[in-house]
Amino acid sequence: MKLFPLDTGVSEIRGIIEIIRDNSNKIDMSKLAEETNADIDDLFPLVDACSVLGLCTISNGMVKLTARGIELASHNTKELFAQALKKVEPFKSSLEIIGSGKISTAHLTERLAKKGIEFHGDNITNTELLKDLLLKWGVTNHLFSYNPSTDRWSKYRAAH
Numbered sequence: 001m002k003l004f005p006l007d008t009g010v011s012e013i014r015g016i017i018e019i020i021r022d023n024s025n026k027i028d029m030s031k032l033a034e035e036t037n038a039d040i041d042d043l044f045p046l047v048d049a050c051s052v053l054g055l056c057t058i059s060n061g062m063v064k065l066t067a068r069g070i071e072l073a074s075h076n077t078k079e080l081f082a083q084a085l086k087k088v089e090p091f092k093s094s095l096e097i098i099g100s101g102k103i104s105t106a107h108l109t110e111r112l113a114k115k116g117i118e119f120h121g122d123n124i125t126n127t128e129l130l131k132d133l134l135l136k137w138g139v140t141n142h143l144f145s146y147n148p149s150t151d152r153w154s155k156y157r158a159a160h
Contacts (some may be wrong), residue, residue, distance in 0.1 A: 001117065002088075003090060003117065003128075004088050004089065004091065004133065005049045005052070006119060006132075006133060008045050010137070012075055013046060013053070017056075017069055017072055019035050019036065020032070020063055021063050021070065023058050025064060025065040026064040026065065027062070028061055029043065029047070029062075029157060030061070044154075050063075050069065052088050053084040054066055054069075054084055054087075055072055055084070056069050069126050078142055081137070085137060090133070090134075091137070093111075093117055094108060094134065094138070097112070098153055102152040102154045103154075104151050105127055105131045106151075108130070108153055112130065113126070119133075121131055139156075142156040144156055
């Protein structure tokens, strides 16, 4: 099962997508590294995140935007990211587990681990990594709401 890469940010993904768009929607990894002033090894998690989200394809060192990636370069990123994240672990299973209720980070981590969704073998580290990822991507892109005073996750509901 493919998990969403840790240590990737929304603005970094957006920047990669814009660079690829500015290069006729496709670019060689070495040229992408050159244009971002990044080491190719540092780019792999970002490009992997783009691929997992369905924003690009990677073949023979060439990164090419998909229709969703092209759309992201000029539209509402929260909505597009939210739709893509709903299909990627651990977001997909977290949404299913939370359902219409509320759940603590520890309980959510435990339920995900039972499904084989873990980032680290140590439970405390795994819990913190999951929490950071859900805050960074899930809350920012309106999949989840989080109450830090009670440590409770729920599905995001827009204010009416």
